[in-house]
Structures are given as C-alpha cells and as structure tokens.
Amino acid sequence: MTDNKDESAVQKQFKQYIDFYNLHKQATAQEITLGTVFGYCSGAFTRRMARIGTFISGGLFVTAQLLSFQGYVNVEWNKMEQDAIKALDQNGDNKIDMQDFKIMYDKYLSTLQYRLPSSTGFAAGFLLGWRGKLI
Numbered sequence: 533m534t535d536n537k538d539e540s541a542v543q544k545q546f547k548q549y550i551d552f553y554n555l556h557k558q559a560t561a562q563e564i565t566l567g568t569v570f571g572y573c574s575g576a577f578t579r580r581m582a583r584i585g586t587f588i589s590g591g592l593f594v595t596a597q598l599l600s601f602q603g604y605v606n607v608e609w610n611k612m613e614q615d616a617i618k619a620l621d622q623n624g625d626n627k628i629d630m631q632d633f634k635i636m637y638d639k640y641l642s643t644l645q646y647r648l649p650s651s652t653g654f655a656a657g658f659l660l661g662w663r664g665k666l667i
Contacts, residue, residue, distance in 0.1 A: 568653035568660075574644050575661020 599605045620628045622635035641658065645651040 565653070567648060567651050568657035570648065571654035571657025572661035574654075575658040576664065577661075578640075578658075579662050579664060
C-alpha cells in the first residue's frame, strides 16, 4: 500500500514538472516570436530609411557637382572625405572598412535590443526584415 502512495506522489510531482515545463516552453516561444517580430519590423524600417538616405545623399552629391561645374560653389571634397572618415571610423585606423561597419551594426542592434524582454530572435528577425524576406 505504501508503494501506491509513493507512486501517486511521484506521479503527481512528475505531472507538476511536466506542466511547468510546458508552460515555460510556451512562454519562451512567445518571447522569441515577439523578439523576431520586433526585429523584422526594425530591419524593414532600417532598410527603408537607408534607401531614403541613399537617395537624398545621391541627390545632394549631384546637386553639389552641378553647382560646382557651373561655377556657383567650390566644394572641398578632400575636407569632406576627412570629415567623413572622422565620423565613420569606429576603430581609429583612419580608414573606413568592414570592421567599422560591423562595429556600427553591433552598436545599432544593441541599442534596438535595449531592455527588450527577450532579444533571442531579434537579430534573425532584423536580418530578415533588412533583406525584405519573410522566410
């Protein structure tokens, strides 16, 4: 008789463990989904803003070149290049390369993930949004 009591206590404890595990698994899946959704939306937004920024920068360059060609302005391209290197050079090697963009990307992602309840799927969602693809 004591064996049945022990078995029923063990079964009860096992059932509680399984219920807790399933609840925890479900909550984790919801957090990953939330992080992925926010990441995807952030990636899509960043892609759109990058395209708009590229369009505006290209327009400004064409306008500056046309004005310079017509003699209305004198553009100091060497000074602009030095200022751009100062602003974009993240690792201090006085050149803009992929390491600088990786540092900027990591800073940007960590800023977007700041105090997010679960950022597990955020980076994957961000890359999917950046590429403009769902899967």
